[in-house]
Amino acid sequence: MKQLVNAPGQVVTEALQGMALAYPDLIRVHDNPHYIVRADAPKNGKVALVSGGGSGHEPMHGGFVGLGMLDAACPGAVFTSPTPDQIQEASAAVHGGKGVLHIVKNYTGDVLNFQMAAELLQSDGVEVRAVIMDDDVAVKDSLYTAGRRGVGATVLAEKICGGAAEAGASLNEVAALCSSVNASARSMGLALGPCTNPETGQASFTLGENEIEFGIGIHGEPGRQRIPLQPADTLTEMLMLPILEDLPFKKRDEVLLFVNGLGATPLVEQYIVYRAAEMVATKHGLKVSRRLVGSYMTSLDMAGISITLLRLDETMRQYWDAPVRTPALRWGL
């Protein structure tokens, strides 16, 4: 696999240095430990939003740092959660006196590290709340698994909660809104091929020539089953139906439809999937009122897509529309 890498051990550090140079007006990058904060942090009197996770999902989360979205992001090694001291330092750096909300994707490592960081922060007198995102319907949520994974809804929650925090909502209000977004969103994805970790050089899995992984996770972890490749419309409908059934979404629900590229799938294919997804949603009686298409939560160089459907209420719609100015999402300003 050909990759634009200098040294495997420097992948995250050099990528962060590049981000710092590319967005000097929006973000500041801290080295040792790694974290990204908005250029004007800390914002006094505003709830601070902090997220993080393994690197390799860019632009998530560092690309969502800025006005109207995250105050800080903590990137771990590739596909490895950040560490408690890193999360603690980032949170302390952006704490503006109104508490810190941790938005955590439901992976064992992320949950454990954020939990330890919250304990450290609380012992320093910082008020911390955490919301665990788990919107992936591909995974069975049961006592016998680590629970559903956090995927596409995380991007939507960071935007919507960022809008609320910017508007002056309290920590409890922002946390409740985040939980509500998580509870109202469902996602599922598929992969056409594996991703290659630039730190190890290893492909995450192997697929047959005409095989796809249905229900893929964002680290290349398998989902429901391997099936033969089929036309985009068929596969899109196969992703949409379990999403629709799970919440369940009902006729006349107002929704945000998010088609997300996993890294190597070009926009032209994402638009084909978006077309099919909106047709399925409309056929189901949903009112699609907000949309997002693009590669926002990636899995390195994985080819594939995920679809997220969020049932909107007026508050969510208002904060989705609110201004945002980050490296990866910008509107209203």
Added chain:
Amino acid sequence: MKYSLNFLNQWIVCAEQQFKAHLAELNALDAAIGDGDHGSNLARGFTKVVEKLQADKPATPAALLKLVGMTLISSVGGASGPLYGTFFLEAAKVAGDQLQLDDAGLALCLQAGLAGIQRLGKAEPGDKTMVDALSPAVSVLNKQVGLEMAAQKAREGRDATIPMIAHKGRASYLGERAIGHADPGATSASLLFDCLAKP
């Protein structure tokens, strides 16, 4: 037997060497049922630990175990960082201020470490995790049968994870597809006990 500061140092240096030597194997086991970086993460963490031990030269077993735990938590990431970090931190809490540990003291430390891992990770034996290697190894320590027997129990525990379905961590998403692969956490835990037996 008495376990000196030097013994504990050698244990950790051995662990670093073992994780580096088995880096590719641990990554491959992790790739089969997780995300393929368990070896890289542990090698990175234990390299940091050995650097710290050489720089700080802790004066008691408790200080050494604490330094190992803190360094793992701040350098490994993933689930294994907090879990192994907690193992050493909890062991440090019961190590007292003696300059060396006896058999009972070492057993107490490792029991406390295992209890910490189980409290944090909520894993039970049979969940296909590091607990499957640690638990049988720690439980024979009380029986004064020697560290080699404990290491053997850890290896048996590791092998016992091969036919298991995982109930914790990323491997739990696989269901029956996890069957046939040894758990990477149980494998690294058995390497840790191999080093304890022959540091």
